[in-house]
Amino acid sequence: MNIDVLELTAELVKYESISRATNVPVTRHLAKVLRALGFKVEMLPYTDAAGVAKLTIVARLGRAEKGGLSLMSHDDVVPAGSADDWTGNPFQVREHGGKLYGRGACDMKGPLAASICAACRFTAGDLRQPLYIVVTSDEEINALGAREVVDRSKLFADLRHGYGVICEPTCLQVVHAHKGSLGLTITSKGRAAHTSSLKGVNANLKMIPFLNEMRKVNESVLTSRRYRNDEFKPPHSEWSIGINDNNVATNVSPAQSVCTVNYRPMPGTDTNALVRRTRKCASDLGLKCVVHRTGSPLYTPKDAPIVRTSLALAGRRTPTTVAYGTDGLAYSEQMKQLVVLGPGDIAQAHTVDEWIEVDQLHKGVELYTRFIDHVCVQGLA
Ligand SMILES: [Zn+2]
Structure with a gap:
Protein backbone atom coordinates (compact mmCIF):
# COMPACT_ATOMS: atom_id res chain seq x y z
CA MET A 1 0.00 0.00 0.00
CA LYS A 179 18.03 17.63 29.04
CA GLY A 180 15.67 16.10 31.60
CA SER A 181 12.92 17.73 33.61
CA LEU A 182 12.24 18.39 37.26
CA GLY A 183 9.16 20.14 38.66
CA LEU A 184 8.33 21.34 42.17
CA THR A 185 5.26 23.08 43.57
CA ILE A 186 5.53 24.94 46.86
CA THR A 187 2.36 26.21 48.55
CA SER A 188 1.92 28.74 51.34
CA LYS A 189 -1.43 28.89 53.11
CA GLY A 190 -2.89 32.03 54.69
CA ARG A 191 -6.36 33.27 55.55
CA ALA A 192 -8.48 35.62 53.49
CA ALA A 193 -10.00 38.66 55.18
CA HIS A 194 -10.63 42.29 54.29
CA THR A 195 -7.27 44.01 54.66
CA SER A 196 -8.86 46.80 56.73
CA SER A 197 -9.76 44.28 59.45
CA LEU A 198 -6.21 42.98 60.13
CA LYS A 199 -7.85 39.55 60.54
CA GLY A 200 -6.30 37.98 57.45
CA VAL A 201 -3.03 36.11 57.09
CA ASN A 202 -1.21 37.08 53.91
CA ALA A 203 0.11 33.83 52.38
CA ASN A 204 2.72 35.78 50.36
CA LEU A 205 4.64 36.85 53.47
CA LYS A 206 5.98 33.36 54.17
CA MET A 207 6.71 32.98 50.47
CA ILE A 208 9.03 36.00 50.31
CA PRO A 209 12.01 34.49 52.19
CA PHE A 210 11.46 31.25 50.28
CA LEU A 211 11.67 33.09 46.95
CA ASN A 212 14.88 34.71 48.10
CA GLU A 213 16.36 31.26 48.67
CA MET A 214 15.13 30.12 45.23
CA ARG A 215 16.88 33.13 43.70
CA LYS A 216 20.11 31.93 45.31
CA VAL A 217 19.56 28.40 43.95
CA ASN A 218 19.07 29.90 40.51
CA GLU A 219 22.32 31.87 40.79
CA SER A 220 24.08 28.71 41.83
CA VAL A 221 22.81 26.51 38.97
CA LEU A 222 23.63 29.24 36.45
CA THR A 223 27.19 29.79 37.63
CA SER A 224 28.51 26.69 39.41
CA ARG A 225 30.71 24.27 37.48
CA ARG A 226 28.81 21.43 39.10
CA TYR A 227 25.71 22.38 37.11
CA ARG A 228 27.51 23.04 33.85
CA ASN A 229 27.72 20.65 30.91
CA ASP A 230 29.54 21.95 27.86
CA GLU A 231 27.98 19.32 25.63
CA PHE A 232 24.83 21.49 25.68
CA LYS A 233 24.00 24.92 24.37
CA PRO A 234 23.38 26.72 26.68
CA PRO A 235 25.64 24.76 29.08
CA HIS A 236 23.49 25.65 32.12
CA SER A 237 19.78 25.33 32.92
CA GLU A 238 17.67 27.90 34.70
CA TRP A 239 15.97 27.26 38.06
CA SER A 240 12.80 28.74 36.58
CA ILE A 241 10.65 30.28 39.30
CA GLY A 242 6.93 31.00 38.89
CA ILE A 243 4.70 32.70 41.45
CA ASN A 244 0.94 32.98 41.69
CA ASP A 245 -1.45 33.99 44.47
CA ASN A 246 -4.66 34.16 42.38
CA ASN A 247 -5.85 36.85 44.77
CA VAL A 248 -9.48 37.90 44.35
CA ALA A 249 -8.97 41.59 45.09
CA THR A 250 -6.22 43.89 46.31
CA ASN A 251 -8.14 44.65 49.50
CA VAL A 252 -8.31 40.98 50.50
CA SER A 253 -5.32 39.24 52.07
CA PRO A 254 -4.18 36.43 49.76
CA ALA A 255 -5.20 33.05 51.20
CA GLN A 256 -2.78 31.03 49.10
CA SER A 257 0.52 31.61 47.40
CA VAL A 258 2.03 29.08 45.03
CA CYS A 259 5.57 28.90 43.71
CA THR A 260 6.39 26.57 40.83
CA VAL A 261 9.94 25.60 39.92
CA ASN A 262 11.05 23.95 36.72
CA TYR A 263 14.55 22.77 35.97
CA ARG A 264 16.13 20.89 33.07
CA PRO A 265 18.87 18.68 34.49
CA MET A 266 21.62 17.52 32.16
CA PRO A 267 23.15 14.05 32.12
CA GLY A 268 25.32 13.70 35.21
CA THR A 269 23.61 16.55 37.11
CA ASP A 270 22.77 15.52 40.66
CA THR A 271 19.46 17.20 41.44
CA ASN A 272 19.05 15.56 44.87
CA ALA A 273 20.97 18.31 46.66
CA LEU A 274 18.82 20.97 44.97
CA VAL A 275 15.61 19.16 45.92
CA ARG A 276 16.81 18.66 49.53
CA ARG A 277 17.71 22.34 49.86
CA THR A 278 14.30 23.39 48.51
CA ARG A 279 12.40 20.96 50.73
CA LYS A 280 14.30 22.05 53.85
CA CYS A 281 13.72 25.74 53.19
CA ALA A 282 10.02 25.10 52.56
CA SER A 283 9.64 23.03 55.70
CA ASP A 284 11.52 25.60 57.85
CA LEU A 285 9.05 28.25 56.68
CA GLY A 286 5.96 26.03 57.11
CA LEU A 287 5.33 25.64 53.35
CA LYS A 288 4.18 22.52 51.57
CA CYS A 289 6.56 21.19 48.91
CA VAL A 290 5.60 18.63 46.27
CA VAL A 291 8.18 17.16 43.88
CA HIS A 292 6.59 16.01 40.61
CA ARG A 293 7.47 12.88 38.76
CA THR A 294 10.67 13.80 37.05
CA GLY A 295 12.07 12.91 33.67
ZN1 LIG B 1 7.07 17.37 19.85
Whole structure:
Protein backbone atom coordinates (compact mmCIF):
# COMPACT_ATOMS: atom_id res chain seq x y z
CA MET A 1 0.00 0.00 0.00
CA ASN A 2 1.26 3.48 -0.79
CA ILE A 3 0.55 6.50 1.39
CA ASP A 4 1.46 10.07 0.45
CA VAL A 5 3.26 11.86 3.25
CA LEU A 6 1.67 15.23 2.48
CA GLU A 7 -1.83 13.76 2.37
CA LEU A 8 -1.38 11.87 5.63
CA THR A 9 0.04 14.97 7.35
CA ALA A 10 -2.97 16.97 6.15
CA GLU A 11 -5.37 14.31 7.48
CA LEU A 12 -3.69 14.34 10.89
CA VAL A 13 -3.53 18.14 11.21
CA LYS A 14 -7.33 18.29 10.74
CA TYR A 15 -7.80 16.73 14.17
CA GLU A 16 -7.53 19.48 16.78
CA SER A 17 -5.66 17.27 19.22
CA ILE A 18 -4.29 20.01 21.48
CA SER A 19 -3.02 18.46 24.67
CA ARG A 20 -5.83 19.61 26.95
CA ALA A 21 -8.44 18.15 24.54
CA THR A 22 -8.82 14.49 23.67
CA ASN A 23 -6.49 12.83 21.16
CA VAL A 24 -8.69 9.73 20.88
CA PRO A 25 -10.13 10.44 17.38
CA VAL A 26 -6.77 11.11 15.70
CA THR A 27 -5.17 8.14 17.44
CA ARG A 28 -8.04 5.82 16.42
CA HIS A 29 -7.53 7.05 12.87
CA LEU A 30 -3.83 6.17 13.10
CA ALA A 31 -4.62 2.76 14.59
CA LYS A 32 -6.87 2.09 11.60
CA VAL A 33 -4.16 3.11 9.13
CA LEU A 34 -1.60 0.91 10.91
CA ARG A 35 -3.94 -2.12 11.04
CA ALA A 36 -4.54 -1.75 7.31
CA LEU A 37 -0.75 -1.96 6.88
CA GLY A 38 -0.65 -5.24 8.80
CA PHE A 39 0.37 -3.91 12.21
CA LYS A 40 -0.90 -5.43 15.44
CA VAL A 41 -2.02 -2.44 17.52
CA GLU A 42 -1.94 -2.28 21.31
CA MET A 43 -4.33 0.36 22.68
CA LEU A 44 -3.40 2.13 25.93
CA PRO A 45 -6.37 4.32 26.86
CA TYR A 46 -6.37 6.39 30.06
CA THR A 47 -8.08 9.39 31.59
CA ASP A 48 -5.93 12.42 32.40
CA ALA A 49 -6.08 14.44 35.65
CA ALA A 50 -8.73 16.73 34.14
CA GLY A 51 -10.94 13.73 33.27
CA VAL A 52 -10.22 13.87 29.53
CA ALA A 53 -9.97 10.59 27.59
CA LYS A 54 -6.53 10.00 26.06
CA LEU A 55 -5.13 7.24 23.90
CA THR A 56 -1.60 6.07 23.28
CA ILE A 57 -0.80 3.20 20.90
CA VAL A 58 2.07 0.82 20.32
CA ALA A 59 1.94 -1.02 16.99
CA ARG A 60 4.08 -3.90 15.77
CA LEU A 61 4.76 -5.26 12.29
CA GLY A 62 6.47 -8.62 12.21
CA ARG A 63 6.95 -11.37 14.78
CA ALA A 64 7.07 -10.79 18.52
CA GLU A 65 10.73 -10.72 19.40
CA LYS A 66 13.06 -8.70 21.61
CA GLY A 67 14.74 -5.93 19.66
CA GLY A 68 13.87 -4.43 16.30
CA LEU A 69 13.29 -0.78 15.50
CA SER A 70 10.78 1.63 17.05
CA LEU A 71 9.79 4.87 15.35
CA MET A 72 8.33 6.99 18.14
CA SER A 73 6.08 10.06 17.93
CA HIS A 74 3.27 11.93 19.69
CA ASP A 75 0.02 13.20 18.19
CA ASP A 76 -0.91 15.96 20.64
CA VAL A 77 -0.12 19.55 19.67
CA VAL A 78 0.21 22.85 21.51
CA PRO A 79 -2.74 25.27 21.21
CA ALA A 80 -2.91 27.33 18.02
CA GLY A 81 -3.54 30.56 19.95
CA SER A 82 -5.73 33.07 18.16
CA ALA A 83 -6.66 31.74 14.72
CA ASP A 84 -6.72 35.38 13.54
CA ASP A 85 -2.95 35.54 13.88
CA TRP A 86 -2.57 32.71 11.37
CA THR A 87 -2.52 33.27 7.63
CA GLY A 88 -4.99 30.40 7.20
CA ASN A 89 -6.93 27.95 9.37
CA PRO A 90 -4.32 26.38 11.66
CA PHE A 91 -6.04 22.99 11.38
CA GLN A 92 -6.26 23.02 7.60
CA VAL A 93 -2.92 22.31 5.96
CA ARG A 94 -1.79 24.84 3.37
CA GLU A 95 1.09 24.25 0.97
CA HIS A 96 2.97 27.29 -0.24
CA GLY A 97 6.51 27.89 -1.48
CA GLY A 98 7.75 24.39 -0.65
CA LYS A 99 6.38 24.55 2.88
CA LEU A 100 3.45 22.85 4.55
CA TYR A 101 1.70 25.10 7.08
CA GLY A 102 -0.51 24.00 9.96
CA ARG A 103 -0.49 23.36 13.72
CA GLY A 104 1.54 20.21 14.26
CA ALA A 105 2.89 20.11 10.69
CA CYS A 106 6.39 20.24 12.18
CA ASP A 107 5.81 19.16 15.81
CA MET A 108 5.12 16.47 14.99
CA LYS A 109 2.33 15.17 12.80
CA GLY A 110 4.51 15.63 9.69
CA PRO A 111 7.40 13.55 11.08
CA LEU A 112 4.88 10.96 12.38
CA ALA A 113 3.35 10.74 8.90
CA ALA A 114 6.87 10.29 7.47
CA SER A 115 7.46 7.28 9.75
CA ILE A 116 4.20 5.65 8.66
CA CYS A 117 4.90 6.34 4.97
CA ALA A 118 8.24 4.58 5.37
CA ALA A 119 6.57 1.67 7.18
CA CYS A 120 3.97 1.27 4.42
CA ARG A 121 6.70 0.17 2.02
CA PHE A 122 7.19 -3.08 3.96
CA THR A 123 5.13 -6.12 4.84
CA ALA A 124 5.54 -8.44 7.81
CA GLY A 125 7.03 -11.04 5.46
CA ASP A 126 9.92 -8.69 4.61
CA LEU A 127 11.07 -8.35 8.20
CA ARG A 128 13.59 -10.37 10.18
CA GLN A 129 13.25 -8.00 13.11
CA PRO A 130 9.99 -6.35 14.23
CA LEU A 131 9.13 -2.76 13.38
CA TYR A 132 7.21 -0.72 15.95
CA ILE A 133 5.36 2.55 15.59
CA VAL A 134 4.60 4.28 18.90
CA VAL A 135 2.19 7.23 19.08
CA THR A 136 1.75 8.92 22.45
CA SER A 137 -0.55 11.52 23.98
CA ASP A 138 0.29 14.39 26.36
CA GLU A 139 3.91 14.73 25.21
CA GLU A 140 3.56 18.50 25.19
CA ILE A 141 2.53 18.51 28.86
CA ASN A 142 4.20 15.80 30.90
CA ALA A 143 4.98 12.79 28.68
CA LEU A 144 2.10 10.97 30.37
CA GLY A 145 1.39 8.87 27.28
CA ALA A 146 5.01 7.74 27.11
CA ARG A 147 4.85 6.81 30.81
CA GLU A 148 1.79 4.67 30.04
CA VAL A 149 3.91 2.91 27.42
CA VAL A 150 6.70 2.27 29.93
CA ASP A 151 4.34 1.19 32.72
CA ARG A 152 1.65 -0.75 30.84
CA SER A 153 2.64 -1.73 27.32
CA LYS A 154 3.29 -5.43 26.75
CA LEU A 155 5.03 -4.61 23.48
CA PHE A 156 7.37 -2.15 25.22
CA ALA A 157 8.86 -5.04 27.20
CA ASP A 158 10.17 -6.37 23.85
CA LEU A 159 10.86 -3.18 21.95
CA ARG A 160 12.92 -1.58 24.72
CA HIS A 161 15.75 -4.02 23.90
CA GLY A 162 15.94 -2.69 20.34
CA TYR A 163 16.64 0.63 18.65
CA GLY A 164 14.42 3.64 19.34
CA VAL A 165 14.20 6.64 17.06
CA ILE A 166 12.19 9.55 18.43
CA CYS A 167 11.00 11.25 15.25
CA GLU A 168 10.86 14.83 16.63
CA PRO A 169 12.16 17.52 14.25
CA THR A 170 15.97 17.77 14.31
CA CYS A 171 16.55 18.82 10.66
CA LEU A 172 17.54 15.13 10.26
CA GLN A 173 20.53 15.60 12.55
CA VAL A 174 21.32 12.79 14.96
CA VAL A 175 20.60 13.89 18.54
CA HIS A 176 22.14 11.61 21.16
CA ALA A 177 21.32 13.61 24.31
CA HIS A 178 18.77 16.04 25.69
CA LYS A 179 18.03 17.63 29.04
CA GLY A 180 15.67 16.10 31.60
CA SER A 181 12.92 17.73 33.61
CA LEU A 182 12.24 18.39 37.26
CA GLY A 183 9.16 20.14 38.66
CA LEU A 184 8.33 21.34 42.17
CA THR A 185 5.26 23.08 43.57
CA ILE A 186 5.53 24.94 46.86
CA THR A 187 2.36 26.21 48.55
CA SER A 188 1.92 28.74 51.34
CA LYS A 189 -1.43 28.89 53.11
CA GLY A 190 -2.89 32.03 54.69
CA ARG A 191 -6.36 33.27 55.55
CA ALA A 192 -8.48 35.62 53.49
CA ALA A 193 -10.00 38.66 55.18
CA HIS A 194 -10.63 42.29 54.29
CA THR A 195 -7.27 44.01 54.66
CA SER A 196 -8.86 46.80 56.73
CA SER A 197 -9.76 44.28 59.45
CA LEU A 198 -6.21 42.98 60.13
CA LYS A 199 -7.85 39.55 60.54
CA GLY A 200 -6.30 37.98 57.45
CA VAL A 201 -3.03 36.11 57.09
CA ASN A 202 -1.21 37.08 53.91
CA ALA A 203 0.11 33.83 52.38
CA ASN A 204 2.72 35.78 50.36
CA LEU A 205 4.64 36.85 53.47
CA LYS A 206 5.98 33.36 54.17
CA MET A 207 6.71 32.98 50.47
CA ILE A 208 9.03 36.00 50.31
CA PRO A 209 12.01 34.49 52.19
CA PHE A 210 11.46 31.25 50.28
CA LEU A 211 11.67 33.09 46.95
CA ASN A 212 14.88 34.71 48.10
CA GLU A 213 16.36 31.26 48.67
CA MET A 214 15.13 30.12 45.23
CA ARG A 215 16.88 33.13 43.70
CA LYS A 216 20.11 31.93 45.31
CA VAL A 217 19.56 28.40 43.95
CA ASN A 218 19.07 29.90 40.51
CA GLU A 219 22.32 31.87 40.79
CA SER A 220 24.08 28.71 41.83
CA VAL A 221 22.81 26.51 38.97
CA LEU A 222 23.63 29.24 36.45
CA THR A 223 27.19 29.79 37.63
CA SER A 224 28.51 26.69 39.41
CA ARG A 225 30.71 24.27 37.48
CA ARG A 226 28.81 21.43 39.10
CA TYR A 227 25.71 22.38 37.11
CA ARG A 228 27.51 23.04 33.85
CA ASN A 229 27.72 20.65 30.91
CA ASP A 230 29.54 21.95 27.86
CA GLU A 231 27.98 19.32 25.63
CA PHE A 232 24.83 21.49 25.68
CA LYS A 233 24.00 24.92 24.37
CA PRO A 234 23.38 26.72 26.68
CA PRO A 235 25.64 24.76 29.08
CA HIS A 236 23.49 25.65 32.12
CA SER A 237 19.78 25.33 32.92
CA GLU A 238 17.67 27.90 34.70
CA TRP A 239 15.97 27.26 38.06
CA SER A 240 12.80 28.74 36.58
CA ILE A 241 10.65 30.28 39.30
CA GLY A 242 6.93 31.00 38.89
CA ILE A 243 4.70 32.70 41.45
CA ASN A 244 0.94 32.98 41.69
CA ASP A 245 -1.45 33.99 44.47
CA ASN A 246 -4.66 34.16 42.38
CA ASN A 247 -5.85 36.85 44.77
CA VAL A 248 -9.48 37.90 44.35
CA ALA A 249 -8.97 41.59 45.09
CA THR A 250 -6.22 43.89 46.31
CA ASN A 251 -8.14 44.65 49.50
CA VAL A 252 -8.31 40.98 50.50
CA SER A 253 -5.32 39.24 52.07
CA PRO A 254 -4.18 36.43 49.76
CA ALA A 255 -5.20 33.05 51.20
CA GLN A 256 -2.78 31.03 49.10
CA SER A 257 0.52 31.61 47.40
CA VAL A 258 2.03 29.08 45.03
CA CYS A 259 5.57 28.90 43.71
CA THR A 260 6.39 26.57 40.83
CA VAL A 261 9.94 25.60 39.92
CA ASN A 262 11.05 23.95 36.72
CA TYR A 263 14.55 22.77 35.97
CA ARG A 264 16.13 20.89 33.07
CA PRO A 265 18.87 18.68 34.49
CA MET A 266 21.62 17.52 32.16
CA PRO A 267 23.15 14.05 32.12
CA GLY A 268 25.32 13.70 35.21
CA THR A 269 23.61 16.55 37.11
CA ASP A 270 22.77 15.52 40.66
CA THR A 271 19.46 17.20 41.44
CA ASN A 272 19.05 15.56 44.87
CA ALA A 273 20.97 18.31 46.66
CA LEU A 274 18.82 20.97 44.97
CA VAL A 275 15.61 19.16 45.92
CA ARG A 276 16.81 18.66 49.53
CA ARG A 277 17.71 22.34 49.86
CA THR A 278 14.30 23.39 48.51
CA ARG A 279 12.40 20.96 50.73
CA LYS A 280 14.30 22.05 53.85
CA CYS A 281 13.72 25.74 53.19
CA ALA A 282 10.02 25.10 52.56
CA SER A 283 9.64 23.03 55.70
CA ASP A 284 11.52 25.60 57.85
CA LEU A 285 9.05 28.25 56.68
CA GLY A 286 5.96 26.03 57.11
CA LEU A 287 5.33 25.64 53.35
CA LYS A 288 4.18 22.52 51.57
CA CYS A 289 6.56 21.19 48.91
CA VAL A 290 5.60 18.63 46.27
CA VAL A 291 8.18 17.16 43.88
CA HIS A 292 6.59 16.01 40.61
CA ARG A 293 7.47 12.88 38.76
CA THR A 294 10.67 13.80 37.05
CA GLY A 295 12.07 12.91 33.67
CA SER A 296 15.61 11.67 33.18
CA PRO A 297 17.85 13.34 30.66
CA LEU A 298 18.37 11.31 27.51
CA TYR A 299 21.96 10.26 27.05
CA THR A 300 23.09 7.66 24.58
CA PRO A 301 26.90 7.54 24.34
CA LYS A 302 28.29 8.91 21.08
CA ASP A 303 29.86 5.55 20.24
CA ALA A 304 26.68 3.51 20.94
CA PRO A 305 25.60 1.25 18.04
CA ILE A 306 22.40 3.22 17.36
CA VAL A 307 24.30 6.51 17.17
CA ARG A 308 26.84 5.04 14.73
CA THR A 309 24.08 3.48 12.61
CA SER A 310 22.03 6.70 12.62
CA LEU A 311 25.02 8.78 11.54
CA ALA A 312 25.80 6.37 8.71
CA LEU A 313 22.19 6.23 7.49
CA ALA A 314 21.65 10.00 7.80
CA GLY A 315 25.00 10.81 6.18
CA ARG A 316 26.19 12.83 9.18
CA ARG A 317 29.59 12.91 10.85
CA THR A 318 28.85 13.81 14.48
CA PRO A 319 25.86 13.57 16.78
CA THR A 320 24.50 16.65 18.54
CA THR A 321 22.51 17.61 21.66
CA VAL A 322 19.35 19.69 22.13
CA ALA A 323 18.05 21.73 25.05
CA TYR A 324 14.41 20.65 24.78
CA GLY A 325 12.89 17.42 26.09
CA THR A 326 10.99 14.63 24.33
CA ASP A 327 9.21 11.41 25.29
CA GLY A 328 12.78 10.17 25.81
CA LEU A 329 12.29 11.57 29.35
CA ALA A 330 10.12 8.54 30.02
CA TYR A 331 11.82 5.94 27.79
CA SER A 332 15.50 6.53 28.53
CA GLU A 333 15.71 4.69 31.85
CA GLN A 334 14.68 1.41 30.24
CA MET A 335 15.75 1.95 26.67
CA LYS A 336 19.45 2.32 26.10
CA GLN A 337 19.66 2.60 22.31
CA LEU A 338 17.75 5.82 21.72
CA VAL A 339 18.23 8.85 19.47
CA VAL A 340 16.11 11.80 18.38
CA LEU A 341 16.11 12.10 14.59
CA GLY A 342 13.40 13.61 12.47
CA PRO A 343 12.52 15.95 9.59
CA GLY A 344 11.76 19.62 10.18
CA ASP A 345 13.22 22.37 12.31
CA ILE A 346 12.26 22.62 16.00
CA ALA A 347 12.47 26.42 15.62
CA GLN A 348 9.13 26.15 13.79
CA ALA A 349 7.44 24.20 16.57
CA HIS A 350 4.81 25.96 18.69
CA THR A 351 4.84 29.05 16.43
CA VAL A 352 2.04 30.91 14.66
CA ASP A 353 2.05 29.75 11.01
CA GLU A 354 4.03 26.64 11.99
CA TRP A 355 5.51 24.98 8.91
CA ILE A 356 7.69 22.16 7.73
CA GLU A 357 9.60 21.97 4.47
CA VAL A 358 8.06 19.51 2.03
CA ASP A 359 11.58 18.45 1.07
CA GLN A 360 12.36 17.57 4.72
CA LEU A 361 9.26 15.36 4.86
CA HIS A 362 10.30 13.45 1.75
CA LYS A 363 13.86 13.11 3.07
CA GLY A 364 12.42 11.88 6.37
CA VAL A 365 10.46 9.14 4.59
CA GLU A 366 13.63 8.08 2.73
CA LEU A 367 15.74 8.05 5.90
CA TYR A 368 13.19 6.01 7.89
CA THR A 369 12.91 3.63 4.93
CA ARG A 370 16.68 3.09 5.00
CA PHE A 371 16.49 2.58 8.77
CA ILE A 372 13.77 -0.06 8.50
CA ASP A 373 15.61 -1.79 5.71
CA HIS A 374 18.90 -1.81 7.65
CA VAL A 375 17.58 -2.93 11.06
CA CYS A 376 14.42 -4.91 10.29
CA VAL A 377 14.98 -6.36 6.82
CA GLN A 378 18.74 -6.93 6.79
CA GLY A 379 18.86 -7.53 10.54
CA LEU A 380 21.98 -5.39 10.92
CA ALA A 381 22.86 -3.50 14.10
ZN1 LIG B 1 7.07 17.37 19.85
